[in-house]
Amino acid sequence: MTVVQLTPASSAPRRQLGRIHVPNVTMAHGGGGKAMRDLIDDVFVAAFDNPALSTMEDQARFRLAELTAHGDRLAMTTDSYVIHPIRFPGGDIGKLAVCGTINDLAVGGARPLYLSCAVIIEEGLDVDTLREIAGSMARTAAAAGVSIVTGDTKVVDRGACDKLFINTTGIGVIREGIELGVGRVRPDDVIMVNGLLGDHGAAILNARGDMALSTPLESDCAALHGLIGTLLAAAPGTRFLRDATRGGIATVLNEIAEASQVGILIHEERTPLRDEVRGFCEILGLDPLYLANEGKIxxxxxxxxxxxxxxxxxxxxxxxxxxxxxHATDGRPGRVVMHTVFGGRRIVDMLVGEQLPRIC
Structure with missing residues (x-):
């Protein structure tokens, strides 16, 4: 993966970074003074170190030529991450925030370049956990060739948030000739996914420990822009891409059917599922088509x-x-239908709210 070399629009002399000397975050670390600066320096600036961030202005600055060199349109997205638990098999809230925002850019055909990182920290969170999450974000961004260039820090009273919330905004550039959109799908277009579905949703539910299951489940959390670049090179006529996060592939397929006014017909036996996820869903009465993914398009x-x-x-x-x-069809526009393994058909509708376990 090529790493973007930042050329900041302005530069400042390198300064000595502050250090934090207490084990837990306190309200003072959100007060705007030295304690806050020390926390930001020690945890975030040290982890995300790059020329655009080190100036410590209220905004990141870069030259327009640096953006237009990659394409003719700017793409921007933002997302907030409030996951519980903040560490889970296959990742953590920091990795999730970076990958999720990169993927939201990439499914529009954009090359991700820059991220922001805003954190809301619960008073009492141990600093080592915060360092661990920041380090995870830094490693994930570096591996993806993306720079975290600006951010914000807030501390709230105990109980006002669940340990740590993260918001990330991403900027990328779309090169000329790429045209992707939910309303562009046509009858006979082929619908495909890049792998086993539902791993993330099942892993998070299992990690919460409510069911005390011993089944080993791991999130599929990953940055997908490299895969998407490979796909677009092989199939430049690709009409639509979407990462199937909350609501799973069922929600994405319904969005396609409604926006493009086509029918969508899928086949249960062709839908790739891990045996462990299938069994997990059977126990809880969940439909894996609605489970969240963080590494699937x-x-x-x-x-x-x-x-x-x-x-x-x-x-x-x-x-x-x-x-x-x-595939997409010209019959029953706006409707998603599945051919079941029993030879019948069922409608795959969009959920109104959260899935609930079967109770009867």
Whole structure:
């Protein structure tokens, strides 16, 4: 992965970073004084170190030529992360924040370049945990070739948030010729996913410990822009991409059907699921189509490019289990239908609220 070299629009002499000498975050660390500066320096500036951040202005500054060198349109997204627990098998809230925002840019065809990081910290959170999360964000961003260039820190009273909330905003650039959108899907377009579904949602539910299950489940949290670049090179006519996070692939498919006014037909036996996730859902009465993913995309590709797209994704580490799960149709516009393993059909609707375990 190519790392973007920042050229800040202004520079300042390198300064000595402050250090924090207490084990837990206090309200003083959100008060705007030396304690706050020491926390920011010790935890965040030290972890995210780059020329745009080190100036410590109220905004990151970079030259417009640096952006236009990558494309002709700017892409911007923002998201907030409030996950419980903040550490889970396969990742943590920091990795999730970086990957989630990168993916929201990448599914629009953008090359992710810069991220912001705003944190809301609960009073009493231990500083080592905060350092661990910041380090996770830094490693994930560096591996993706993305820089975290600005941010904000707030501390709230005990009980006002659950340990740590993170907001990340991302900026990327879309090169000329890439046109992706939820309203662009046409009948006969092929619907595919890049691997096993529902891992993240199942891993988080299991990590909360309410069911005390011993099944080993791990989140699929990953930055997908490399995979998406590979896909677009192999299938430049790709019409639509979306990461299937909250609401799972069922929600994404319904969004396609409604916006493009096509029907979507998928096949249960072609939908890739881990046996552990399938069993987990059976125990809890959940439908895996609605489980969250953090490393999976839904793609709509013209039929003449589908095989090339599938082969390209399967050759990428994050797409080895890619599968064609269905296609768009000109019948029943706005409706998603699944062919079941029993030979019947069922409507896959959009959830009104949260899934609930079956109680009867």
């Amino acid at each position: 839904v793609c709509a590709v013209p039929p003449d490019q589908a095989e090339a797209a599938l082969a390209a994704m399967r050759n990428h580490p994050l797409g080895r289990d890619s599968a064609i799960i269905g």
